[in-house]
Amino acid sequence: MHTLPETILRHAQSLPEGGVLSPKEFLHLGSRPAVDQAFSRLTKAGKLLRVARGLYATPVAGRFGSRAPAPEKVVQALADQSGEIVVPHGASAANALGLTQQVPIREVYLTSGRTRKLRLGRSEVLVKHAPRWMLALGARPAGAAVRALAWIGPMHAGESVVSLHRTLPDGEWQLLASARATLPGWMAKAIGQEAVRG
Structure with missing residues (x-):
């Protein structure tokens, strides 16, 4: 028979990199204070990372010690768990589509859910609520194009749409x-004008 912390840790370690877990998943094994205390002890021991309120992930063991899981993997796991749409921010989309050379300094994702910050080791990832139209086409290239254009703005939309039509x-x-x-x-x-020309 495993102790509560061992059970939590075994489950956490069975998840793929970036997999998230919540104390609520373990309430059938003990009282809320006992579950919270187990999570707290595992976090203090460095066996779990608290990425947000009520959300934990397992650090990844590497050659040079342990590190936080990759932000995109945690964000994807969060999306899978909550049923939210979570996609890269327009600045990242614009860079990926070759519309800008700027590389975003901070990792930002857009979500259909609420805005929150995730702590992954020393870095912070912002998951920001976005209007429905920005997320309507999801993570596919057309959706990335919408978010890239939203980030670029009306002033440069025409030339960006021409480039998108080519790529x-x-x-x-x-x-x-x-x-x-x-x-x-x-x-x-801007898209309509390019569609007529194309």
């Missing part, structure tokens, strides 16, 4: 063009 696969461009009705006016106009 996006045809199916993704068609998807972006067909989603115009759900997008802000300035973005819909």
Whole structure:
């Protein structure tokens, strides 16, 4: 028979990198104070990382000691667990699509859920609530294009849309063009003008 902390740790270690767990998952094994105390002890011992209120992950053992799990893996696990849509911020999308050379300093993700900060070792990741239209096309390239354009803004939308038309696969461009009705006016106009030209 395993103790409560051992059971929690075994479960945590069975998860893939970035997998998240919550004390609520273990309330069938003990009282709330006992479960909270077990999590607290495991965190103090360095066996768990508290990434947000009520959310924990296992550090990853490496050649040079342990490190926090990769932010994108924690964010994906959070999305899977909560059923939220979580996608990279527009600045990251713009960089990935070749619309800017700027590399974002801070990791920011957009979510259909509430805004929160995740602590992963020394770094902090912001998971920020976004309007539905920014998330409508999800994590696919057309969705990344919407977020990139939102970040770039109306002033440079025209030239960015021309570049996107060249770089996006045809199916993704068609998807972006067909989603115009759900997008802000300035973005819909820029995409529409390019669609007519193309």
